[in-house]
Amino acid sequence: MADPSAATILAPGSGLPDPVAEATPSFSPLYQQIKELLLRSLQGGEWKPGEVIPSEIDLATRYKVSQGTVRKAIDELATDNLLVRRQGKGTFVATHAEERTQYRFLRLQRDDGAAAGMRRRFLDCRRLRAPAEVARALGLKASESVWQVRRLLLAEIDGRPRPVVFDEIWLPAALFKGLSAERLSGQRGPMYAFFEAEFGVRMIRADEKVRAVAADDEAARLLEVGVGAPLLSVERLSYTYGDRPVELRRGLYHTAAHHYRNQLN
Amino acid sequence: MADPSAATILAPGSGLPDPVAEATPSFSPLYQQIKELLLRSLQGGEWKPGEVIPSEIDLATRYKVSQGTVRKAIDELATDNLLVRRQGKGTFVATHAEERTQYRFLRLQRDDGAAAGMRRRFLDCRRLRAPAEVARALGLKASESVWQVRRLLLAEIDGRPRPVVFDEIWLPAALFKGLSAERLSGQRGPMYAFFEAEFGVRMIRADEKVRAVAADDEAARLLEVGVGAPLLSVERLSYTYGDRPVELRRGLYHTAAHHYRNQLN
DNA sequence: TAGTGGTCTAGACCACATC
DNA sequence: ATGTGGTCTAGACCACTAA
Numbered sequence: 001m002a003d004p005s006a007a008t009i010l011a012p013g014s015g016l017p018d019p020v021a022e023a024t025p026s027f028s029p030l031y032q033q034i035k036e037l038l039l040r041s042l043q044g045g046e047w048k049p050g051e052v053i054p055s056e057i058d059l060a061t062r063y064k065v066s067q068g069t070v071r072k073a074i075d076e077l078a079t080d081n082l083l084v085r086r087q088g089k090g091t092f093v094a095t096h097a098e099e100r101t102q103y104r105f106l107r108l109q110r111d112d113g114a115a116a117g118m119r120r121r122f123l124d125c126r127r128l129r130a131p132a133e134v135a136r137a138l139g140l141k142a143s144e145s146v147w148q149v150r151r152l153l154l155a156e157i158d159g160r161p162r163p164v165v166f167d168e169i170w171l172p173a174a175l176f177k178g179l180s181a182e183r184l185s186g187q188r189g190p191m192y193a194f195f196e197a198e199f200g201v202r203m204i205r206a207d208e209k210v211r212a213v214a215a216d217d218e219a220a221r222l223l224e225v226g227v228g229a230p231l232l233s234v235e236r237l238s239y240t241y242g243d244r245p246v247e248l249r250r251g252l253y254h255t256a257a258h259h260y261r262n263q264l265n
Numbered sequence: 266m267a268d269p270s271a272a273t274i275l276a277p278g279s280g281l282p283d284p285v286a287e288a289t290p291s292f293s294p295l296y297q298q299i300k301e302l303l304l305r306s307l308q309g310g311e312w313k314p315g316e317v318i319p320s321e322i323d324l325a326t327r328y329k330v331s332q333g334t335v336r337k338a339i340d341e342l343a344t345d346n347l348l349v350r351r352q353g354k355g356t357f358v359a360t361h362a363e364e365r366t367q368y369r370f371l372r373l374q375r376d377d378g379a380a381a382g383m384r385r386r387f388l389d390c391r392r393l394r395a396p397a398e399v400a401r402a403l404g405l406k407a408s409e410s411v412w413q414v415r416r417l418l419l420a421e422i423d424g425r426p427r428p429v430v431f432d433e434i435w436l437p438a439a440l441f442k443g444l445s446a447e448r449l450s451g452q453r454g455p456m457y458a459f460f461e462a463e464f465g466v467r468m469i470r471a472d473e474k475v476r477a478v479a480a481d482d483e484a485a486r487l488l489e490v491g492v493g494a495p496l497l498s499v500e501r502l503s504y505t506y507g508d509r510p511v512e513l514r515r516g517l518y519h520t521a522a523h524h525y526r527n528q529l530n
Numbered sequence: 531t532a533g534t535g536g537t538c539t540a541g542a543c544c545a546c547a548t549c
Numbered sequence: 550a551t552g553t554g555g556t557c558t559a560g561a562c563c564a565c566t567a568a
Contacts, residue, residue, distance in 0.1 A: 029557090031556080066557060067558090071535085080530065087566080088534055089534065089566060206528075207527070212497040213477070229479075255475075255478075261472070262472070263471075263473075264470060265471070294536080321553080322553090331540070332539090336555090353547035354554080356553090
């Protein structure tokens with residue numbers, strides 16, 4: 001059956017052009033539709049982070065398409081870092097828990113190229129009404145409450161731990177019920193792994209806005225630099241499934257012995 | 266002929282395992298080998314930027330593989346931005362000349378989200394012995410000479426053009442013969458399009474190191490900020506085919522009304 | 531040995547661009 | 550009408566993993 005319309009899903013070119021399709025292009029390649037279905041299963045928790053998903057052949061049977069079509073859908077989800085393929089074992093839901101990198105989105109590197117290996121120190125964790133700017137970024141009403149977490153990241157420089165990053169993290173309280181400084185401090189792995197396991201919130205991608213700013217009193221004290229010293233300000237908005245923003249973070253980086261690395265292509 | 270060894274190229278699994286392959290894995294998937302061949306043709310100038318390359322079927326015939334295998338090779342080159350596919354027309358060599366973006370690698374955006382639309386002003390273009398740091402980055406001997414180009418980028422802010430970026434660009438003189446401030450100023454399109462057309466040097470990817478620094482006297486004067494004002498320092502090393510570094514650039518960005526944008530995933 | 535993803539093929543048809 | 554890339558299928562075999 002070479003006819004894609006044999007599938008139960010809408011296939012392009014099957015039948016006459018739908019007038020509705022003119023206005024809003026409701027036809028899309030089969031593999032895109034499969035991708036959407038897989039995304040829905042991921043978002044709905046049918047397969048949890050770290051678990052195997054059904055084999056390509058099983059999925060092909062389920063969706064009544066060929067293995068190659070499923071393959072292309074999975075390929076795209078794999079390049080989006082939502083799935084991880086392991087030859088001979090299967091395809092797994094990506095998880096922050098078993099990642100080689102401690103800090104998923106942190107682009108900071110030591111100038112000498114050595115491993116970062118930073119420790120963290122939580123300063124406080126408070127529940128507040130969302131400030132206007134935070135509410136806007138996270139898509140909340142001004143009346144809703146959010147967690148404000150503040151922490152330092154420290155790197156070994158000349159044999160002594162020195163503060164390098166001062167993070168201020170904002171999280172919708174409705175999504176992160178029962179967060180506390182104690183629970184955060186108790187964790188050892190990546191913070192995003194903790195969020196994923198405890199709150200079922202998985203960070204998928206993020207947008208960053210980087211600026212150079214002058215250290216204010218508090219930043220200067222915490223990062224052990226002079227007031228007015230130039231710092232990198234990194235404002236990060238992280239998204240979960242369905243492009244829903246779920247974390248706003250404002251980091252101040254001391255870039256004397258480190259730099260923010262970026263690859264362009 | 267389902268046997269891939271029918272191809273004139275080395276195919277995985279064809280014949281007995283080569284002992285040499287143990288030490289250095291000389292076997293690779295067919296489509297990777299095709300990709301390498303295509304890369305060589307691109308690098309060798311068989312197809313020039315903006316031109317069409319042969320159709321998938323022609324290439325499949327030439328390399329004695331199936332269309333699907335060529336397709337996968339081209340797919341990867343297209344995601345690397347080396348080729349551009351256009352349905353119904355063909356596959357084209359990517360070019361900086363007909364790009365929608367004036368500044369290929371510049372991540373700077375206005376805070377209000379409006380279009381950047383920056384003008385440039387060349388300051389000077391000098392031929393110098395490569396400073397140690399520049400020579401090291403570009404893989405040159407300290408004795409070799411380089412071009413040093415300096416320029417400003419200006420954006421309309423409150424109706425007046427204000428300097429936002431101060432770039433210092435280093436280019437190996439051996440590759441860019443006969444560069445001059447006049448020739449640079451005369452150009453209207455992207456500078457990389459000029460390099461591509463005039464010197465046959467095509468920028469493919471780049472690495473950036475971003476820091477916050479304090480403005481020195483010269484930067485303060487040129488960017489119209491106070492001495493010591495925080496500036497974004499962006500050190501960019503650009504590569505051409507074969508991962509050869511061919512441009513070092515150090516930009517100072519005034520990030521009062523702009524920010525450096527980055528997408529993480 | 532069996533099951534998984536990875537590669538490769540051959541052929542069909544569709545969507546788009548051009549003549 | 551023709552040629553291009555884009556999608557989809559069916560089936561083969563390979564490489565890797567684990568029982």
